[in-house]
Amino acid sequence: xTGTYLGMPSFPRAADASTRDHRLRANLxxxxxxxxxxxxxxxxxxxxxxxLRAAGAAVKDRTLRHLDHYLVQxxxxxxxxxxxxxxxxxxxxxxxxxTGLVLATGExxxxxxxxxxxxxxxxxxxxAAAGIRAYETDLAELIVQLGxxxxxxxxxxxxxxxxxxxxxxxxxRMAEWGLPAPEGLxxxxxxxxxxxxxxxxxxxxxxxxxxxxxxxxxxxxxxLVVVESEGNGRMCLTLPETLISVVGIEKVVPTWRDLExxxxxxxxxxxxxxxxxxxxxxxxxxxxxxxxxxHLVLLDNGRTDTLADTTGRQALRCIRCSACLNVCPxxxxxxxxxxGSPYPGPIGAVLTPQLRGLASPLxxxxxxxxxxxxxxxxxxxxxxxxPEVLVHLRERVVEGGTVTLRGxxxxxxxxxxxxxxxxxxxxxxxxxxxxxxxxxxxRLLARTRGLHPGRLPGPGRAWSDARDLPExxxxxxxxxxxxxxxxxxxxxxPS
Amino acid sequence: MRVGLFVTCVNDTLYPxxxxxxxxxxxxLGVQVDFPAEQSCCGQPxxxxxxxxxxxxxxxxxxxxxxxHDYIVTPSGSCAAMVRDNYxxxxxxxxxxxxxxxxxxxxxxAAARTYELTEFLVxxxxxxxxGAYYPHTVTYHPTCHGLRVLGLGDRPQxxxxxxxxxxxxxxxxxxxxxxxxxxxxxxxxxxSAAMGTDKARxxxxxxxxxxxxxxxxxxxxxxxxxxxxxxxxxxxHIAEILAGSKEDGADGTPAGDGAGRGAAR
Numbered sequence: 001x002t003g004t005y006l007g008m009p010s011f012p013r014a015a016d017a018s019t020r021d022h023r024l025r026a027n028l029x030x031x032x033x034x035x036x037x038x039x040x041x042x043x044x045x046x047x048x049x050x051x052l053r054a055a056g057a058a059v060k061d062r063t064l065r066h067l068d069h070y071l072v073q074x075x076x077x078x079x080x081x082x083x084x085x086x087x088x089x090x091x092x093x094x095x096x097x098x099t100g101l102v103l104a105t106g107e108x109x110x111x112x113x114x115x116x117x118x119x120x121x122x123x124x125x126x127x128a129a130a131g132i133r134a135y136e137t138d139l140a141e142l143i144v145q146l147g148x149x150x151x152x153x154x155x156x157x158x159x160x161x162x163x164x165x166x167x168x169x170x171x172x173r174m175a176e177w178g179l180p181a182p183e184g185l186x187x188x189x190x191x192x193x194x195x196x197x198x199x200x201x202x203x204x205x206x207x208x209x210x211x212x213x214x215x216x217x218x219x220x221x222x223x224l225v226v227v228e229s230e231g232n233g234r235m236c237l238t239l240p241e242t243l244i245s246v247v248g249i250e251k252v253v254p255t256w257r258d259l260e261x262x263x264x265x266x267x268x269x270x271x272x273x274x275x276x277x278x279x280x281x282x283x284x285x286x287x288x289x290x291x292x293x294x295h296l297v298l299l300d301n302g303r304t305d306t307l308a309d310t311t312g313r314q315a316l317r318c319i320r321c322s323a324c325l326n327v328c329p330x331x332x333x334x335x336x337x338x339x340g341s342p343y344p345g346p347i348g349a350v351l352t353p354q355l356r357g358l359a360s361p362l363x364x365x366x367x368x369x370x371x372x373x374x375x376x377x378x379x380x381x382x383x384x385x386x387p388e389v390l391v392h393l394r395e396r397v398v399e400g401g402t403v404t405l406r407g408x409x410x411x412x413x414x415x416x417x418x419x420x421x422x423x424x425x426x427x428x429x430x431x432x433x434x435x436x437x438x439x440x441x442x443r444l445l446a447r448t449r450g451l452h453p454g455r456l457p458g459p460g461r462a463w464s465d466a467r468d469l470p471e472x473x474x475x476x477x478x479x480x481x482x483x484x485x486x487x488x489x490x491x492x493x494p495s
Numbered sequence: 496m497r498v499g500l501f502v503t504c505v506n507d508t509l510y511p512x513x514x515x516x517x518x519x520x521x522x523x524l525g526v527q528v529d530f531p532a533e534q535s536c537c538g539q540p541x542x543x544x545x546x547x548x549x550x551x552x553x554x555x556x557x558x559x560x561x562x563x564h565d566y567i568v569t570p571s572g573s574c575a576a577m578v579r580d581n582y583x584x585x586x587x588x589x590x591x592x593x594x595x596x597x598x599x600x601x602x603x604x605a606a607a608r609t610y611e612l613t614e615f616l617v618x619x620x621x622x623x624x625x626g627a628y629y630p631h632t633v634t635y636h637p638t639c640h641g642l643r644v645l646g647l648g649d650r651p652q653x654x655x656x657x658x659x660x661x662x663x664x665x666x667x668x669x670x671x672x673x674x675x676x677x678x679x680x681x682x683x684x685x686x687s688a689a690m691g692t693d694k695a696r697x698x699x700x701x702x703x704x705x706x707x708x709x710x711x712x713x714x715x716x717x718x719x720x721x722x723x724x725x726x727x728x729x730x731x732h733i734a735e736i737l738a739g740s741k742e743d744g745a746d747g748t749p750a751g752d753g754a755g756r757g758a759a760r
Contacts, residue, residue, distance in 0.1 A: 016685040194681075329672045332691040369683060371676025372543060372692070374643035394545030425541055427547035432504065432536040433556060442508050462684030465689065469718025470509050477502050477511035481530045 007152065008340030010365035014215040015029055015334035024160050024335050031159045032326045038272035039323060039379075043274050045274070046264070047075055056265045057383040059258050059469040060317035064307060069254045070219040073299065077222025081284025083294040094299050094380045096385025098211060098244055098366035102132050106240050107209045113226060115213030116320055117299055119151060119342035120355075123211065133204045134211065136175070137232040139196050145171040152344060154268050154322040163187040168426075170195050178202055200232060210236040210291070213338065214247045216262060217296075220255045224284045224296070226267060227276045234280045243282075262319060265381040269321035279288035286361030308404035311392040315350045317382040322347075324376035324386060330369055339366065347378035350389040357405055358397055362414050367393035398422060433447035435478075442476040449474065498527050498659050499564035501557075501578075501609070502572045504536035510711045516579075516650075516738035517530060517570050521628075524620060531560040539577040542585070544678045551589050551597045554582050554732060558601040566619060567609045570734045572641030572709040580644050582606045605752040607756040611641065612734055613709060617650045629739040630660030631749040633731075634703035635692070636717065638710040639672050651709055651733055664701040668693075675716035688720070698728055705729045705749040707736055 007273055008014065018024055022157050043049050063070055075085040088094035094117075102110055110127065112118065134147040143158040144151050149168040155428030158166070167187040174181040174239075179199045185191060212233065214224040237243060253259065267276040278363040285294050306314050325331045325345030336344035341352040342361045343467050349370055353363040367390050368378075376386040396403065398421065400414040416421065431437045449472040456464040463469075475483075498521065502514040514530075519527050532550045534557065538550030557578065567574050583606055595613040616622055635655060655663050672678070675689025694717050698706050701735045706721070706728050708714050718730030729749045 012683050012685065013684060019685040019689045062542050070642065080531075136647040168558070289621050330686050333686045350521065351658055365682075367545075368679065369686075371639070371672050371674055371679045373639035373672035373676070373686070375639075375672070383502055391543060391545065391547075394543070395693055398545040399548065401637075421544070422546075423549070425544065425546045425549060425683050428536075429541055429546065429552070431551040432538070432541075435533060435535055437533060438504070459681050463719075466684065466688035466723065467716060469719065470715050471511060475511060476531075477514035478506045478532065480515060485530070485544075 001148075001292055005340050005342070008337075009332070010361040011338055011340070013336060014340065015330075017021055017367075018335040018338050019333050021110070025333065027160055027162050028332050028335060031156065034327050034334050035272060039269065039326065042268040042272040042274060046268070052261060052264055053381055053383055054473040055261045056319075056381055057317060059253060059261060059315060060382055061314075063252060064250065064313060064316055067249065067252070067307065069255055071249055073219040073251050073254075074217055075220060076296075077219065078284060078294075079222075081222045082286075083222065083284040083296055085106065085152075086295060086297045086464065088297050088299045088301070090301050091121035091299075093298050094121045094246055094301070097188050097297050098123060098246060099126055099130045099132065101131065101212075101244050102127065102209055103241070105162065105173065105209055107132075109133045109135065109207060109241075110209045110211050110242065110244075111135050111137050111203050111207040111236045112141070113210065113236045114141050114157075114210035114228065115211070115246060116154065116342055117213040117248050118211060118371055120248075121246065123246065135200075135207070137203065138228070139193070139230055139232070140442035142200070143169060144454050146177060147422055151342055153323075153325060154320050155347070156322075157441065160325075160337070163189060163192060164486070166192055174199055183475070200235075204232075204235040204239055207236070207240050209242045209244070210240040212243065212245045213344040214238060214245050214251055215266065216259060217247055217252045218256050218259065219252050221283055223256065223281050225277070226260065226280045226407050227263070228275045228280075229271060229273075231278045234278050237280050237282060238290050238449070240291055242295075243294045244295045244297065246297045248316075249303050266319055266321050269319075269323040269379070271380040302357070303389050304407060305357075306354040308349075309354065310394075311352065311390050312354050314353060314384050315347065315386075315389055317384055318347050318351065319382060321381055323381060325381045327375040327438075328370075329375070330371060333370070335442075339369065346370060346386045346390075347384070350384075350386055351392060353393055357403070359413065361417070364397050364417070367391075398425075416433040439476070439478055442478065446471045446476065447475050451452060496526060496566065497532075498526050498528050499561045499563045499567045500530045501534055501537075501561065501574070502530065503567040503574045505572060505712050509715070513570050513732040515736050516732065517568070520625060520734060520738040521568070523615075523739040523740075524622065524625060526620070529564065531564075532582070534560040536566075537545050537574040537577045539574060540677050542577065542581060542724050543676075547585060548594075550585055551594065554586055554597045554602050558583070558598060558605040561605055561608070562601070566610065567605065568612055568615045569609065570612045570709070570732060571711065572611050572638045573644055573712065574645055574648065575609055576615075576640035576644035578609045579606050581693065582626075587630070595720075606741075610710060611645055611647065613647060613650045613654055616654060616737075623653045624690075625654065625657070625737050627656050627658040627737045627739050628741045629736045631705050631751070632662045632664055632703040633736065633757060634664045634666045634698055634701040635703045635733075636666055636673065636698070636706060636708045636713065637669055638708050638713045641691070641709045642670060648708070654737060655707070655733070656721065657704075659737070661736070664703045666701055667697045669697075673713050673717050675713050680716060687716075691716055691720045695724060695726065701727055703728065703738075705731045706734050707731050709733050742754055748754060 538553040586602040714730040
């Protein structure tokens with residue numbers, strides 16, 4: 001998917017380090033809890049939230065069922081409006097198309113609107129390899145770029161940084177990328193914002209090419225929509241001569257009217273705002289207004305494969321609001337980087353293994369990066385049952401099964417690393433289905449209760465490192481019942 | 496009314512006091528309780544770890560064990576959630592995949608008769624005052640499955656509020672997961688312990704002497720951390736509080752199952 005996240009360790013290993021980073025934990029806790037509380041209030045204001053949520057899920061599902069139709073309609077509408085549509089099967093192809101388009105303009109720098117799709121493809125790296133410098137213009141993306149960092153949140157990519165860290169990054173790095181930070185920059189939010197504004201203004205006024213993503217693409221009109229809070233995206237969408245938008249194929253909605261649902265669901269879920277501050281919409285090109293050339297790159301990169309999975313496809317409903325991240329207790333402790341992808345948190349744990357395939361220990365570990373508490377499902381504005389998909393993907397990891405990889409139905413084998421666990425689960429399943437065996441085990445446990453170690457060996461050690469073990473009682477419930485109730489419950493016990 | 500007690504494997508093996516408390520409580524309320532011995536684990540640890548096929552015999556076993564009961568009552572929010580939320584889905588999938596052994600109709604029908612204890616008390620028996628006495632400060636942690644899958648709402652609190660002598664303290668961040676999550680605690684030990692430690696801190700901040708939930712597995716996790724930290728808080732299943740009476744609930748240490756070795760017993 002991207003070069004930048006390659007070679008990341010599996011989730012538990014990455015999280016082992018990040019949970020011990022107290023500054024990270026404090027930054028994340030403060031940020032997620034603040035937005036969580038605001039979001040609850042914003043959602044509670046609408047008395048038709050439940051219906052809106054159901055409508056959002058229904059529109060997305062219907063669109064996904066007829067995705068081929070709506071994509072062709074989108075292509076026709078965009079072309080009719082003066083744009084050019086390109087199809088990219090994977091990240092490499094998307095990057096090749098965008099690089100070629102930029103080089104053809106003769107320019108060697110682009111301004112970028114914050115975009116998850118280009119994070120996913122690792123576009124900035126591909127552009128750099130072709131001698132093109134990409135400037136991120138979203139404030140948080142700018143902080144991440146200047147800090148040689150990776151985004152750790154879908155909406156707030158620099159959520160893991162506090163303002164003192166941001167001031168240091170600005171002071172240290174701004175000069176290398178353009179206008180230096182003002183003398184004596186403090187960590188006051190207004191001063192930091194002003195420094196970024198001055199730095200970015202120079203870029204907006206100079207750049208001839210912009211690269212964006214889109215939150216929605218309307219099939220019937222060919223209109224693309226970007227939803228943002230700062231207005232920097234709008235500068236990129238209107239000032240340059242050439243605009244290239246890289247958009248995942250699942251972003252299409254059938255009609256203009258459908259936006260009514262999503263423009264209510266998205267801001268309240270993501271930033272806890274009633275209405276989004278900057279909603280920019282553009283349809284092809286218009287003489288004397290905005291970019292003179294418009295290119296739409298439609299990105300597959302694993303989406304069609306995901307669509308082929310009837311349980312997992314609901315992840316494609318995602319509108320990237322990040323509400324699931326903000327309520328997730330695992331994300332809050334582990335941080336976004338541990339997920340090894342631009343899509344962190346619960347949605348990342350189901351989206352990344354599907355888009356990339358269960359290709360490495362990292363992707364295999366992601367379906368387990370959840371306690372299945374269900375807070376993500378509850379928060380999701382398009383009702384993605386993330387716990388259901390997580391368990392479904394766990395089954396793919398340990399039992400294998402049929403998946404679609406690059407358009408071909410394939411039966412994958414169970415992951416090798418789970419061989420011991422599989423043996424244990426087989427034995428447990430057998431014992432649970434033979435209550436007499438279970439009972440013998442319970443009695444053995446009870447008889448040896450004086451001998452139990454305080455710490456467990458093997459994989460159980462992780463448990464007993466942090467918690468005391470429960471003490472085994474002298475008599476199981478089953479035995480107590482048989483002893484005191486005259487064994488009436490014994491009848492029917494299979495041999 | 497024929498009520499079958501689904502005691503769950505964790506309670507059967509490690510927390511038999513909870514099962515005994517359910518029997519005491521229901522019998523005090525005039526309900527005749529039956530314990531079919533052919534019952535077993537609900538299969539949750541297998542299912543949640545990705546071994547769906549291996550749960551199918553357990554579905555069949557459950558439906559058979561409780562086929563004659565009007566209601567199936569269990570003192571575990573997560574096991575009730577497993578039965579109600581997942582059994583019908585698993586059975587239907589098994590049939591669709593050509594393994595009809597799980598009998599979707601029987602399984603779905605048994606799932607519909609399954610109640611978590613507090614739900615059964617409030618919704619079926621229609622009581623909130625169960626005549627209990629428990630003279631201690633208590634804080635209540637709503638477990639994730641009880642809260643979000645079963646939708647227990649404030650039923651447990653309504654029952655606790657009517658317990659004589661009980662002083663209920665509000666738990667800060669109550670709706671946050673404690674971090675147990677079955678095999679999650681083993682597969683992601685660092686995050687699980689971090690979540691549990693935060694939960695234990697919130698519990699201690701209430702000043703309550705007892706922590707109560709509808710699920711012993713969450714109590715095992717939180718209680719294990721509390722015990723390791725030398726906390727005086729005793730983990731106790733809600734059934735044991737509701738079964739408490741003036742005769743056995745003398746002032747002093749709250750009666751609990753002792754989720755950790757260090758916990759008072």
